[in-house]
Amino acid sequence: MRILVTNDDGIDSVGLHVLARAMLPYGDVVIGAPDTEYSGASSSFGALHLIRPELHKAHIDGIDEAWAITGPPALCVMFARLGALGDPFDLVVSGINPGANVGRSVYHSGTIGACLTARNGGISGLAVSQAVDEGGYLGQGLEEMLRNQKWHSAAAVAALAVEEMCISPPDSPAVLNLNVPNLEVEEMKGWVATEVGTDLIRQMTEVDIEPKVGHEGSFHLKLKWGERIPPTSIETDVGAVANGYVSLTWLSRLQAGECPTNSSIENKFDSIWAI
16 A cells, blocks of 8 residues: 655645654555645646746655655645656545634645545545644644644544555545544544535634735735634534544535526527527
């Protein structure tokens, strides 16, 4: 089993290092991660003609092979799949992200985007994220929030999932979004198979526009956040993690949805391209 470990917080992230070392019992582990932070990058590759990606050898304690790549996590996975990091990989494990990637943050997460990209290339992926004490915003934990981060707990839970994925691989390439509360394992209440939630722990309420001193016509944009609203239901990923449970969410592929009942676009197109 060859396991690619990546993240969206960059090659220097403690969560990445802890996760990679936790994967060692399950196969040949290679780190291929962004050279800098790409939180919120989703599944983007970036403008390749502008990035001009590079590959740099990195040194991570306990890991024989580690590389920093000048691009977002999805791009790291694509390069790995194409052979830039050697033989083909059997599994992509992404994380540990500081801040739960639940609810709306699933759409924006680079941690998850790496795994979605892996699945597009025929490889299963496990995205690992951990709540932070102050809640985090859209799957991101600010540095001052991470002083009490229990990385080892998230790594231990991830190891349980990877062990089973090695024993019984998914029938077809799949993505599991694993979110863990910031607790010791023995303090966690259990686990829940969850849906992607729509509720928010904290919502962006408005944006302030402040003039940028010395730059006429330029402004700083500063988000304002509302009060925390603790969710109650553990049936969603948001509520499960907030209430001390491990959340397991299998993420489906993007699929076509049903046409809204009041849509007139189809009639308009019929009037132009009558079949």
